[in-house]
Amino acid sequence: WGTPCLKGHCVTTPFPLLSQKALSILIRILASIPAVDLVLACRLVCCQWKNLVDGAALWILKCQQEGLTGAESQENAENWQNFYFLSKKRKNLIKNPCGEGERPHWGEVENGGDGWKIEELPGDFGKEFPSEEVHKYFVTSYEWCRKAQVIDLRAEGYWEELMDTTQPKVVVKDWYAGRSDAGCLYELCVKLLSENEDVLAEYKSETIAIPQDNDANWTEISHTFSNYGPGVRFVRFEHGGQDTLFWKGWYGVRVTNSSVTVEP
Structure with missing residues (x-):
């Protein structure tokens, strides 16, 4: 040849x-x-x-x-x-997104009230999730509960030149719901970080208020990072919330099926 x-x-x-x-x-x-x-x-x-x-x-x-x-x-x-x-490697980079484990891979940024708890769907005064593959969710308490994961992109196989030159899309999704007998709050914050953990791009939702006597339906929230510039090495995903009635126990926002994917 x-x-x-x-x-x-x-x-x-x-x-x-x-x-x-x-x-x-x-x-x-x-x-x-x-x-x-x-x-x-x-x-x-x-x-x-x-x-x-x-x-x-x-x-x-x-x-x-x-x-x-x-x-x-x-x-x-x-x-x-x-x-x-990128298409072959596409996968959810969030570990334990649906509460199938006790909370490995998640770091607790804030653990107010009675802290986080994992429950089976649909839960009291709740609704089934739109996908049959999801069976559990995380639920917050009467003071703010937040948990976070930091994803090392190089460890996941996304090399530096790819992230710096191609800058593939980083797609973030999360699902949240309240229980129908209690109001609650929800927040999502995702940051793209440099080698030194400087913030190169950030998405922060508003504080979403779910009223008491809501329909308990699951809602998806999403954001796509693109054209974020060179230097991205980590993704920090954080979400959380609380109930608004300050009832002891776990009446706050429910979250599950969180995802971070790198896409072409």
């Missing part, structure tokens, strides 16, 4: 030009190779292979083969290689 490269650069012997048909066949062959091997091995074979691996055609084909494309993604994905890797 030609003379190998040294450190990603071709030696002086020229690589024979391939016809359009041969290039098409080569792209189809390369598309069957795992993505990591394409970048770490195939890309170093020669200049022509490097150009193919760095080009859009190969990654468009891989995305099509693995069902990662659609009209919206084809229109918006400027870098198909990054689009492929």
Whole structure:
């Protein structure tokens, strides 16, 4: 297939030009190779292979083969290689979002009243969650309860150049509800942090008041960070609330199914 490269650069012997048909066949062959091997091995074979691996055609084909494309993604994905890797890696970076554990991974910023509690859906005077996959929720007490997680993006596989240059979207979502016999308050605050934990971007909801005698329906709140500039290394997610009647026990806001995803 030609003379190998040294450190990603071709030696002086020229690589024979391939016809359009041969290039098409080569792209189809390369598309069957795992993505990591394409970048770490195939890309170093020669200049022509490097150009193919760095080009859009190969990654468009891989995305099509693995069902990662659609009209919206084809229109918006400027870098198909990054689009492929981000799509494959897409997952919820929040640990224990639905209270299936006692609260591992969550740090308690504030634990007022009787503190946080985990309950089974739908709970007293509550409603079932819209998704059958969610079975539990966290509930607050009669003074402010807040809990937080800090996500290390590099540890999750989002390398520095990707975050600094591509700046993929960071999508934050949370679900909250009150119980129908008690009023409550809810807040969400998410920060994008630098290596030194300086705040580079921030979203803070208003304090949302749910009145007593509400319908107890679950409500989703979301925010998308984009064009946030270089240097983002961590995401800090914090939410919480309290009841407004100051009843002893757990009559405050209920939260579950929290999520932070990095998307193309």
